[in-house]
Amino acid sequence: MTNTLDTTATGSEPIEQTRRVVTEIPGPRSRELHERRLAVVPKGVSSALPVYIEKAHGAILVDVDGNQFIDFGAGIGVTTVGHTVEPVVQAAAEQLGDVLHTLFTITPYEEYVRVAELLAEHTPGDFAKKTVLVNSGAEAVENGVKIARKHTGRNGVAVLDHAYHGRTNLTMAMNYKASPYATGFGPFAGDVYRAPNSYPFHDGLSGADAAKRTITYLEKTVGAEDLACLVVEPIQGEGGFIVPADGYLPALQEWCTANGVVFIADEIQSGMARTGAYFASEHFGLVPDLVLSAKGIAAGLPLAGVTGRAEIMDAAQPGGLGGTFGGNPVAAAASIAVFEHIEQAGLLAEARRIEGTLKPLLLELQQKHPIVADVRGIGAMLAIELADPETHEPDGAAVTAIIQHAAKNGVLLLSAGTYANVLRFLPSLAVTDEQIREAVAIIDEAIGDHAGKAVLTTV
Structure with a gap:
């Protein structure tokens, strides 16, 4: 089932619910803003991804350079109902x-x-x-x-x-x-x-x-x-x-x-x-x-x-x-x-829909990539834990690489875990099945890319 929630932005031009990368990430305006930020905001207030968001709706973030990201973080679980949902x-x-x-x-x-x-x-x-x-x-x-x-x-x-x-x-x-x-x-x-x-x-x-x-x-x-x-x-x-x-x-x-x-x-x-x-x-x-x-x-x-x-x-x-x-x-x-x-909007059912779409895709990643050691979670609160297939040591570096790869391709992901080796999925309940599949395809590509580089490093 595809999420059919309204995707018309409130008080501004509609935001098409699609991923779009039009500059390098971060783009020039984000880099400019980041320089201003470094002068006045303490380094203790760090950001996972230094792209500066101008507007958002549904499951899409739009930065100041016009890039559109599928948001799998939802402000760490805050915009659960979706960004700028009209009745709210x-x-x-x-x-x-x-x-x-x-x-x-x-x-x-x-x-x-x-x-x-x-x-x-x-x-x-x-x-x-x-x-x-x-x-x-x-x-x-x-x-x-x-x-x-x-x-x-x-x-x-x-x-x-x-x-x-x-x-x-x-x-x-x-x-x-x-x-x-x-x-x-x-x-x-x-x-x-x-x-x-x-x-x-x-x-x-x-x-x-x-x-x-x-x-x-x-x-x-x-x-x-x-x-x-x-x-x-x-x-x-x-x-x-x-x-x-x-x-x-x-x-x-x-x-x-x-x-x-x-x-x-x-x-x-x-x-x-x-x-x-x-x-x-x-x-x-x-x-x-x-x-x-x-x-x-x-x-x-x-x-x-x-x-x-x-x-x-x-x-x-x-x-x-x-x-x-x-x-x-x-x-x-x-x-x-x-x-x-x-x-x-029947959002409890939407959370279950998201699990029904996303969890099987994550299990497929586990079957395909030995580095994916565990898949867990309920509803729209899912995660994969990454570990070295031979030593079983937590692989936080892989999570970092995947997040960076995804960001450059228009998907916002978050890490978690005591050893930062968990990739957590916290999409809004407005995310569509198509957006989920698109994001997982990028993660699949990122894991393969990281594994290939790891092999080259050890050769």
């Missing part, structure tokens, strides 16, 4: 003309309340829920931990190997990989404990055995009586789109419930229809105590939320939660439109 843009524009800002904790407004209602409706569980809206995923993580600590009266925070939760002080301590996110930025928040995760491709453990290993670590190293929460990405994002073994996550949740530990699902990258369900927790039969959402929740406007059991969320005292821009009216209006668009 219209909702935000209308809100801009009404109220830009009042601060919900001073004079509230309906849009914030409506987003909270929608999150209560669409997150797993049929119990009473409440939501606090904030600005970013990292801020949602911070607030989730804060609420769990207040509710339990405990300090300890448990996370899993290969986790990524943000760049704030607490979330840097929660991340598995220090470089580049935390190098030189300490000291970090304490009472954070990292337990082994389930990584079927590498550990070969069943869900039950992996859960036993995790729980044993938590009981022996932390002690349940000192643990406020366990924060888990149902599908690990930056860690490499790691899908845990069957039964792993439910076993952890059962242990948390039995021991009074708040189970927090970090759905910042995996939520909002990305996997063919509103939240990836649904694929594993999870009903988290708290769900963290961000990225795709407002299609590009800054918004995030912590949604959870009412009795846990109400643990914080009046004034203990909030922030100047959290739940901004314009971002909230966009989020309402995102929820409505997911339903009206």
Whole structure:
């Protein structure tokens, strides 16, 4: 099936949903802008691809030189519904003309309340829920931990190997990989404990055995009586789109419930229809105590939320939660439109369509190229892991080469994984089957080209 979503850009000339390369990549105007950027933007704010985007729609990015890229990154899972989708843009524009800002904790407004209602409706569980809206995923993580600590009266925070939760002080301590996110930025928040995760491709453990290993670590190293929460990405994002073994996550949740530990699902990258369900927790039969959402929740406007059991969320005292821009009216209006668009455009089915088209193509790459060691993921959250066929060592250089080759040919790809050897696919749900096949053909070519160069190097 081909995606039939509207491809007419809002407020500008229509953007044809095709790949087009008209200059070298990056082009002259992008290079000029990059020189200006180097003078005023710190090097810590790096970019994966220094092409400067002028406009976008659907699954296509257009740079200042007129090159058009098939976007398989979606702003790292943010523009899940597609770039500049008309109902979302219209909702935000209308809100801009009404109220830009009042601060919900001073004079509230309906849009914030409506987003909270929608999150209560669409997150797993049929119990009473409440939501606090904030600005970013990292801020949602911070607030989730804060609420769990207040509710339990405990300090300890448990996370899993290969986790990524943000760049704030607490979330840097929660991340598995220090470089580049935390190098030189300490000291970090304490009472954070990292337990082994389930990584079927590498550990070969069943869900039950992996859960036993995790729980044993938590009981022996932390002690349940000192643990406020366990924060888990149902599908690990930056860690490499790691899908845990069957039964792993439910076993952890059962242990948390039995021991009074708040189970927090970090759905910042995996939520909002990305996997063919509103939240990836649904694929594993999870009903988290708290769900963290961000990225795709407002299609590009800054918004995030912590949604959870009412009795846990109400643990914080009046004034203990909030922030100047959290739940901004314009971002909230966009989020309402995102929820409505997911339903009206049938985007859960579109995510499943994307998996049905893309995953078999990736499996074909695995059969063709020994360097493709694993194919995994759910919905429009898929990945391939690359490793040396003989030594089985992670091959991050191959991922870098593939990304560079794809960029020069009009396809934007992203890496992931602790060893940067995972190629992740995060297209918007507006991507067509034809665009998917075109992108995979370019990846196929890039892998073959890299393998050929590797052979020449060893000869």
